Amino acid sequence: MLYFSMTEATVSTQAIINGTILTMDRQWTVHDRGMIIIEGDTISEIGPYCPDRLETLRIPLDTCIDARGGIVIPGLVNTHTHIGMSLFRSLADDRPNRLLEVIFPLERSQVNPKLVHIASLHSLAEMIGGGTTCFADMYYHAKETALAARQSGIRGIVGQAVASKGGPDAKDFPEAVQLVGNLQELLQDDRLLAPAIAPHAPYSLSESELEYCAAFSETHNMAILSHLAEMPFEESYVQEHYGVRPIAFYDRCGLLGPRSTMAHCIFASPDECKLLIDTHTGIAHNPSANSKSGKGIAPAHALYQAGARIGLGTDGPMSGNTMDMIHQLGITAKMQKVLLKDPTVMTPRQVLRCATIGGAEALHLERITGSIEIGKRADIVVVGTDSPAMFPVYDPYAALVYSACPTDVMLTMVDGKVLMRDRELMTIDARSIRKEAQGIVDSIRARFSHLWES
Ligand SMILES: [Zn+2]
Structure with missing residues (x-):
């Protein structure tokens, strides 16, 4: 692709x-x-x-x-990020209902173009410093993430988040889709960055909206990034509303395929793993974030052995807290060994494959990057x-x-x-970005400290 x-x-x-x-x-x-x-x-x-x-x-x-x-x-490929969230790092960690009670209210009031731009540059400093050369991101005000990434010189796929209720940057789904169009225009002639449409998750858009995202991706030859089979409530929600499990539901909506990268897939059954592989869907495995939130361990070794396009990701800085890929390597190996109670699975060579060429395959960019080969x-x-x-x-x-x-x-x-x-x-002045970020961090601390101090 x-x-x-x-x-x-x-x-x-x-x-x-x-x-x-x-x-x-x-x-x-x-x-x-x-x-x-x-x-x-x-x-x-x-x-x-x-x-x-x-x-x-x-x-x-x-x-x-x-x-x-x-x-x-080869440069490390981070297949799943939300780099515009780095100024929320370490806020209300380990709280119950954190997504609904902390993250969503914070985002509604705090997320604006300036914050996303500065937070993105701050994340990019960490990522480039830790050997990441390619990333896939999904967040609000994605244009700002794209501009920050362009300044940094990194390669990547920048996804504009879309959901039924819109988000801090859009009042509803049509307005969010309009932002995807704007992003596409911005990145039209970019050598390193490509746009993506990023439906948030199976439970945050209607079936017709998800089908629209699939059709949009096909018409515009645009990548699709999403979360899938991640939340414990997702399975019952999708089953109740649509009569199938989440991965089959996404397949029915046309969202699996050779332009798609699905983050997490923790609750993928063997048949669903086969469906992901048969449809050439990329998978972003985020063991650090998944273990910190206590959600579970994705069947990464089984997917790897069966030939899946599987890469590694940090997820956002509120989830796994660090944005560098080297931190993901050891935990990827260790979590699979724990899951399968077998020290021979997920060897260092296999892990490094996931972090490099496997990540490129997960993003469908393996013809360009992911290995040190002529051409x-x-x-x-x-x-x-x-x-x-x-x-x-x-x-x-x-x-x-x-x-x-x-x-x-x-x-x-x-x-x-x-x-x-x-x-x-060479391309980011980390010190001056941090200085600029400090003002925003101070105001978040003043307004929201009750969320994590109570
Ligand atoms: Zn995520």
């Missing part, structure tokens, strides 16, 4: 040297002391380090990106091995999944452009 404009980028040649390259290609190719050549936005060569080749290509050694013995991986866009991350927890490294996959921290990431490159190097962000 190619949603992006294919306009040419300016061509310059770069090289990454002196790292262990985990390509995440079909053969699981690893280059121990490897070299990657990048022409403009595209990976043009991968192989063992070769000084003669650098000379032929006239790349001076001192201009190469030195991985300093680190681990070089793919240069979305590349270097994870350093200097910190105590990253030594020794007998198995680089295990080191990444079980030991790494987001702060170990030393380089984040998207489309051939360095967005973070040696912990310095």
Whole structure:
């Protein structure tokens, strides 16, 4: 699925040297002391380090990106986020009825374009700093998220949330759909960002509205992002209103398919897993958020083994609280081992696959990103091995999944452009964004502290 404009980028040649390259290609190719050549936005060569080749290509050694013995991986793909919510992080955690009693009232009164813009930039600083090169988001005022993402240089799918009752940015469903149209116009010629229509969940839109979203996606060749089989009440609600279970209901509405990515799918039965796979629907697995809310553990290993398009996600900053993907790796492995009472399932290699090429497949972007292969866009991350927890490294996959921290990431490159190097962000001034965010945080604290202090 190619949603992006294919306009040419300016061509310059770069090289990454002196790292262990985990390509995440079909053969699981690893280059121990490897070299990657990048022409403009595209990976043009991968192989063992070769000084003669650098000379032929006239790349001076001192201009190469030195991985300093680190681990070089494809950029991490965060398949489910709400990055405009980061200024609500740590607010009323672990409260019963948090969604209805805290989040919805907060959003109704506080969410506006300025907040979404600043909160999005704040999240992007964390995400890029932690090695995320591609994300899929669904929230209100999505235009602001798109503008923030465009400034940051990240790749992604930006979804405008739609629901029967609208939201803080729309009074009803038609008005929300109008915002999807505006977003599409904004991103028409964007090289890195594509729009999505994002129906919130099976219980927040009517059947005809959900069918409309499916038709809209088909007409405009636009991605669909949604929550599915996540809430404990969802199953009985959908069963009562429509006589089927949520995943079958979404299929009936035309919402499953090769443009769709469904977040959670915690309550997917074996038959429903097969339906998701047969329809080529992408799945965003969010183990950190799902465990914190006590909802359950999605059958991620079963889906993986059956060949699903399954990637990992953080969910929003009120759900899993951190927005970086490295935090998701270990918990993905551990939750499946607990679920199946088997230490051999969901190996570090399988987890890293989900976080990279699996995530790209879940977003239907695997032709562009997700692995280090010739012809793919240069979305590349270097994870350093200097910190105590990253030594020794007998198995680089295990080191990444079980030991790494987001702060170990030393380089984040998207489309051939360095967005973070040696912990310095190139496109976002995190300090000034935080300063700007502080005023909003102070006013939220003053107005809403009763929600979490009582
Ligand atoms: Zn979500």
